[in-house]
Amino acid sequence: MWFRQKLSQNDGGLPIRHVCRQEDNLNTYYWNYNDLHSFGHQTLIDGNLHLNTSFIRLIDDDAIISRISIIDAFRTNELNSIILYVAAENGSDDNLTLFQDDNKLIWIKVESKQSGNYRLNFHINKGDRILQSFLTTNSTMDRLEQTVKSHLFFYKHEGRTLFVISNSEQENIMHRSNFIAYQVIFNQSIEIDISMFFNDSMMAPNHNDFVYDDEMNKRQENFQANFNEKFHFGHHISAEKIKFARIILSNAIGSIGYYYGYSLVDSEQSNIARPYGPIQLLAVAPSRSVFPRGFLWDEGFQQLLISRWDPKLSMAIIKSWFSLMNENGWIPREVILGDEARSRVPNEFLVQHSSNANPPSLLLSIESLIDRRQFDREWLQEMYPRLFRWYQWFNTTQIGPAKFPFSFRWRGRNSTTTFELNPKTLASGLDDYPRATHPNDEEIHLDLRCWMALASRLMSKISKVLEIDDKFQEYYQILSDDHLLEELHWSNEYQMFCDKGLHSKNVNLKKFHRDNRSWIEREVHTPPHYDCVGEFGYISLFPFIMTLLSPDNPKLETILMNIENPEILWTPYGLRSLSQRSLYYKKYNTEHDPPYWRGSIWINMNYLVLKALNHYSKIPGPYQTRAQQIHSRLKANLVQAIHTEFIRTGYVWEQYQDDNGHGHGAHPFTGWTSLIVLIMADE
Incomplete structure (x- = not known):
C-alpha cells in the first residue's frame, strides 16, 4: 500500500493505493519484464510518484529478493507513506511474528502448517526516511485496507501531523496475529529490499558476486533474447x-x-x-x-x-x-x-x-x-x-x-x-x-x-x-x-x-x-x-x-x-x-x-x-x-x-x-x- 500524507481534495479521505482499481486513476502501470518463474520488473506512475517494483528468485538459495523504489518526480516536498505487509489466510493455522534489530533490520517470521515456515527481511537501501511504524493484528483478506485505516492515528512530528499505523492501547502488540504491517514515511524517495527465505538461515545468503542491479540487467537481456527468438517481427515493425x-x-x-x-x-x-x-x-x-x-x-x-x-x-x-x-x-x-x-x-x-x-x-x-x-x-x-x-x-x-x-x-x-x-x-x-x-x-x-x-x-x-x-x-x-x-x-x-x-x-x-x-x-x-x-x-x-x-x-x-x-x-x-x-x-x-x-x-x-x-x-x-x-x-x-x-x-x-x-x-x-x-x- 502507499499513500500521500494528506487528505484527498475530492472526498476528504485518505487516498490509499492498495488493490488494483481503475478508480485510483493511475497514469499507467505495466510490467516491463516478467517470466513468472525467475524475475520481473514493473513500472507504476501515480501523478508525481514514480514507482518501480521488481523481484529476483534465487533458485539455489531458495529465496526471493524484491525491491521497491518510489521517487517524487516533481520534488513537491510532500511526505508519503509506503506500507509493506504480510497477511496469512489460514487464521489460527498460521502465526506471524515481528522482530526488530536495533532499529536497522526488520524481519517477520511466518509459521504456517499449510505453506511451511519462512522469513521476510526488510531493509531500507536509501532514501529520505522520516519515520517508521508497525501494526500487528488480525484481519480477513478482503478487509486488509479497512484494517489499516482503522489503525491510523494522528502523530505530531517536527511540526507536521502524520497518519501513522499503530496498535490501539487495547491491543497487545505481541499477541498472536495473522497480519503485520510495516510503514515507512519518507520525503523525496525511498528504496526498500524485501528478502524472502525458505531455508533455516535467518540472514541473507552469502553472495560475494551478487549485485541486484547487475543480476536484473542480465535477466532482462536473457528475456529479450528469448523474446526475439520466439516472436519474429518483420522489418516493418519498429523497435x-x-x-x-x-x-x-x-x-x-x-x-x-x-x-x-x-x-x-x-x-x-x-x-x-x-x-x-x-x-x-x-x-x-x-x-x-x-x-x-x-x-x-x-x-x-x-x-x-x-x-x-x-x-x-x-x-x-x-x-x-x-x-x-x-x-x-x-x-x-x-x-x-x-x-x-x-x-x-x-x-x-x-x-x-x-x-x-x-x-x-x-x-x-x-x-x-x-x-x-x-x-x-x-x-x-x-x-x-x-x-x-x-x-x-x-x-x-x-x-x-x-x-x-x-x-x-x-x-x-x-x-x-x-x-x-x-x-x-x-x-x-x-x-x-x-x-x-x-x-x-x-x-x-x-x-x-x-x-x-x-x-x-x-x-x-x-x-x-x-x-x-x-x-x-x-x-x-x-x-x-x-x-x-x-x-x-x-x-x-x-x-x-x-x-x-x-x-x-x-x-x-x-x-x-x-x-x-x-x-x-x-x-x-x-x-x-x-x-x-x-x-x-x-x-x-x-x-x-x-x-x-x-x-x-x-x-x-x-x-x-x-x-x-x-x-x-x-x-x-x-x-x-x-x-x-x-x-x-x-x-x-x-x-x-x-x-x-x-x-x-x-x-x-x-x-x-x-x-x-x-x-x-x-x-x-x-x-x-x-x-x-x-x-x-x-x-x-x-x-x-x-x-x-x-x-x-x-x-x-x-x-x-x-x-x-x-x-x-x-x-x-x-x-x-x-x-x-x-x-x-x-x-
Missing part, C-alpha cells in the same frame, strides 16, 4: 512497437494468479447455490483492475499467446482449468474463489449455473499446441478423457431442437423479461450481441454450431496423435459441410449466415409512467415470427472464422465484401462487432446497460478473422488474393490503433471505439487484447 509487444507479453504473464477456495454453483436440479470445492486454479486474470480472476472464455485466447512463450506453463494452466470439471463434464465460466475474490464481484454474478456453457475457446490453444507440435504426449493422454467428457457435455446439453439435426442452442437466455431490448446470451461470451428477440427452445445459434465443428476437428486430431479410435472425423465432416451449414443458417433474404429463432424486427425501449413511478420497458411493434436474425456482425463471420467454408464457396466472397464495407464492419482501427446498419448498433440493452458487443472493436475476434484470412490467402481459390490484401490492411490498422492508444493513455483496453479508436471499458486489459503480439508476429 518502439517491439518494445510495446514485450511489455504486453510481460503483462499477460504478470497477470497469472493462483486461486483457491470454494465457488458458488447451483445445480440443474436445484436453484439453491451451494459451495463447490475446494478447488484451485492457475489462470490469467484478463484485467488486474476489473476482472482479477479466471474466465473460461477469455483463457482460451490468452493461452494462444502464453503457449508461444512457454508451452509447459500453458499446458499447466489448461490442465488446471480442466481440473475444475464436475462429474457431468461442466466447467465454470467464471471462477470466484475466496472472500477476497468475492469482494470484487457484484452479487448477481457470484453464482455459476451448471446448465450454462461458455465458448470452448481453450480448444483453440490446444489445437495450436498440437499443430506446432509443442505438447507433451503424456499431458495430452491425461487430458483426453476430460476433453471427451467436455465434448459430450456440449453435445448433449446444448443441442438444438430435434427438427433441426446438428443444430445447437446456448442455454441461459431469459424468455420472460420485458426490460431488455434483446435478452442477453451470457453463455456465448458475446453477452448483448443481438439474438432472436423472443428466446425459446426452437432457436438455433450459429456460433455454437461452429464451436462444435472446431471441437470435432480437434478431437479427431487428438485421436490420430494418440493412435486411438477416431470417433469424431465423421461428425466433423457433417458439421463442416457447406451445404448442411447453409440449409440451417444461411439467409437468402439477408445474404448472411445467422442465428434463427422467434424474432421481431421492430422493437424499442420506451419509458412508461404510472402511479407516480416510471420505468423503461421493451415495446414490440411487429409480432415475432421464426426467421433469420438479420443483424450482421461477428456471429455472421463464424463459418469463415472457423475455416468451415470451402475456398471456392461464393458465400466467402459475400463475407469478404461485408468485412471491407465501412458501413458494415470495416473501420481504420479494426473490425467493429456489429454493422452500423443494425437496429442494435450502439443501443443500450436496458436503461443502465450500455452497448457492449454492439459496435465496439474487440481484439479476440479480429485475431480470429486475421487467422482465417491468412488461411484462405494460402489456399488456391478465387478469393485468395483478396483475402491476402484484407489481411495486410487489417493487421496494419490493428497494430497502429492499439499501439497509438497505449502511447496516448498508458494502457491497453478491453475494447476500442469504432469511430475514433479510443480505448473503452476495463483497463489495463491484457487478456485477449494481448493477442496484438501474435498479430504483429503474423502468428
Whole structure:
C-alpha cells in the first residue's frame, strides 16, 4: 500500500493505493519484464510518484529478493507513506511474528502448517526516511485496507501531523496475529529490499558476486533474447512497437494468479447455490483492475499467446482449468474463489449455473499446441478423457431442437423479461450481441454450431496423435459441410449466415409512467415470427472464422465484401462487432446497460478473422488474393490503433471505439487484447 500524507481534495479521505482499481486513476502501470518463474520488473506512475517494483528468485538459495523504489518526480516536498505487509489466510493455522534489530533490520517470521515456515527481511537501501511504524493484528483478506485505516492515528512530528499505523492501547502488540504491517514515511524517495527465505538461515545468503542491479540487467537481456527468438517481427515493425509487444507479453504473464477456495454453483436440479470445492486454479486474470480472476472464455485466447512463450506453463494452466470439471463434464465460466475474490464481484454474478456453457475457446490453444507440435504426449493422454467428457457435455446439453439435426442452442437466455431490448446470451461470451428477440427452445445459434465443428476437428486430431479410435472425423465432416451449414443458417433474404429463432424486427425501449413511478420497458411493434436474425456482425463471420467454408464457396466472397464495407464492419482501427446498419448498433440493452458487443472493436475476434484470412490467402481459390490484401490492411490498422492508444493513455483496453479508436471499458486489459503480439508476429 502507499499513500500521500494528506487528505484527498475530492472526498476528504485518505487516498490509499492498495488493490488494483481503475478508480485510483493511475497514469499507467505495466510490467516491463516478467517470466513468472525467475524475475520481473514493473513500472507504476501515480501523478508525481514514480514507482518501480521488481523481484529476483534465487533458485539455489531458495529465496526471493524484491525491491521497491518510489521517487517524487516533481520534488513537491510532500511526505508519503509506503506500507509493506504480510497477511496469512489460514487464521489460527498460521502465526506471524515481528522482530526488530536495533532499529536497522526488520524481519517477520511466518509459521504456517499449510505453506511451511519462512522469513521476510526488510531493509531500507536509501532514501529520505522520516519515520517508521508497525501494526500487528488480525484481519480477513478482503478487509486488509479497512484494517489499516482503522489503525491510523494522528502523530505530531517536527511540526507536521502524520497518519501513522499503530496498535490501539487495547491491543497487545505481541499477541498472536495473522497480519503485520510495516510503514515507512519518507520525503523525496525511498528504496526498500524485501528478502524472502525458505531455508533455516535467518540472514541473507552469502553472495560475494551478487549485485541486484547487475543480476536484473542480465535477466532482462536473457528475456529479450528469448523474446526475439520466439516472436519474429518483420522489418516493418519498429523497435518502439517491439518494445510495446514485450511489455504486453510481460503483462499477460504478470497477470497469472493462483486461486483457491470454494465457488458458488447451483445445480440443474436445484436453484439453491451451494459451495463447490475446494478447488484451485492457475489462470490469467484478463484485467488486474476489473476482472482479477479466471474466465473460461477469455483463457482460451490468452493461452494462444502464453503457449508461444512457454508451452509447459500453458499446458499447466489448461490442465488446471480442466481440473475444475464436475462429474457431468461442466466447467465454470467464471471462477470466484475466496472472500477476497468475492469482494470484487457484484452479487448477481457470484453464482455459476451448471446448465450454462461458455465458448470452448481453450480448444483453440490446444489445437495450436498440437499443430506446432509443442505438447507433451503424456499431458495430452491425461487430458483426453476430460476433453471427451467436455465434448459430450456440449453435445448433449446444448443441442438444438430435434427438427433441426446438428443444430445447437446456448442455454441461459431469459424468455420472460420485458426490460431488455434483446435478452442477453451470457453463455456465448458475446453477452448483448443481438439474438432472436423472443428466446425459446426452437432457436438455433450459429456460433455454437461452429464451436462444435472446431471441437470435432480437434478431437479427431487428438485421436490420430494418440493412435486411438477416431470417433469424431465423421461428425466433423457433417458439421463442416457447406451445404448442411447453409440449409440451417444461411439467409437468402439477408445474404448472411445467422442465428434463427422467434424474432421481431421492430422493437424499442420506451419509458412508461404510472402511479407516480416510471420505468423503461421493451415495446414490440411487429409480432415475432421464426426467421433469420438479420443483424450482421461477428456471429455472421463464424463459418469463415472457423475455416468451415470451402475456398471456392461464393458465400466467402459475400463475407469478404461485408468485412471491407465501412458501413458494415470495416473501420481504420479494426473490425467493429456489429454493422452500423443494425437496429442494435450502439443501443443500450436496458436503461443502465450500455452497448457492449454492439459496435465496439474487440481484439479476440479480429485475431480470429486475421487467422482465417491468412488461411484462405494460402489456399488456391478465387478469393485468395483478396483475402491476402484484407489481411495486410487489417493487421496494419490493428497494430497502429492499439499501439497509438497505449502511447496516448498508458494502457491497453478491453475494447476500442469504432469511430475514433479510443480505448473503452476495463483497463489495463491484457487478456485477449494481448493477442496484438501474435498479430504483429503474423502468428
